[in-house]
């Protein structure tokens with residue numbers, strides 16, 4: 001392997017939200033952070049080299065995204081996802097959440113209803129409710145250790161006020177990589193009821209062996225025209241601090257409306273370093289990503305074996321994608337807040353507690369395994385020791 005993902009790089013004193021804010025957020029600097037979704041890995045070497053080279057130039061005036069920038073993304077989407085998109089379909093924003101908020105503001109009216117599928121990425125409710133839209137929950141169903149969409153529940157909840165669904169594809173935190181058939185069924189319902197599908201594909205490149213990601217809009221022209229796809233290089237290449245994201249909007253009218261919003265907010269330009277890193281990652285990042293996914297796959301096997309051997313009360317929900325692992329901790333018999341306190345105060349690990357992800361999340365926790373194996377092992381040992389202490 002060219003890249004050594006097992007090497008530990010300290011992130012302390014880099015103003016890392018995950019590593020430098022531990023004491024402020026959790027009241028104890030010795031807590032091991034395994035929560036927020038970024039990786040403890042260095043990004044692809046070509047990205048670092050091009051950023052250094054750009055930094056050495058020393059002049060950082062307003063920077064335009066070049067045709068090469070867009071082409072690198074078009075080529076990536078075709079190479080990695082067999083989806084042919086056009087350069088002119090792409091719009092940029094400083095992040096997916098910023099884009100989601102703009103999309104809610106642009107394509108719905110105050111009082112309209114927006115559907116989400118909990119347990120799901122916790123800022124989704126904010127994006128809806130802080131814009132004075134009504135949140136509709138279409139909870140996932142947990143059947144035989146696997147999560148599925150509940151189409152009947154969705155159909156029951158659809159009324160003329162439902163204008164949009166925010167789909168999490170692949171799904172954070174439950175790790176499902178929705179199949180083409182599942183997406184087709186959802187897409188047909190939305191098309192019949194004129195519901196805009198906003199497909200958040202932040203994790204689209206992080207697919208485990210044996211699974212395949214289907215971009216929602218790639219399924220048919222009807223779905224492409226009735227949807228907006230949100231992507232970013234931030235999860236794929238660990239570039240979240242550079243704040244770049246690309247939206248794919250096939251429908252000309254939707255593109256025009258969204259562009260108007262970008263103009264209104266003066267979000268026409270991007271950060272110089274974000275542009276350099278994104279283009280370089282999409283052009284030269286394949287080898288890094290393949291090796292990273294292989295390392296993450298091994299981390300997942302390690303975690304699964306460790307938990308099965310030492311913490312039988314906890315069940316691993318096998319993720320099909322993402323580097324986030326959803327653990328069913330209900331057999332520990334703690335309520336949501338006690339479980340959070342237990343992990344933080346007794347195990348001294350910080351996870352993202354399940355209750356934050358909405359209905360169905362209580363009793364679960366989300367662990368970030370994008371770290372060197374030695375760090376993962378330390379976190380798991382801390383958990384196992386705390387469980388032994390409490391239940392001995």
Ligand SMILES: Cc1ncc(COP(=O)(O)O)c(C=O)c1O
Pocket residue numbers: 037094095096097098121168172200202203232234240244245
């Ligand atoms: C599903 C999903 N969407 C969006 C984001 C955030 O994206 P951004 O940093 O581009 O706003 C995350 C981050 O974890 C995520 O998991």
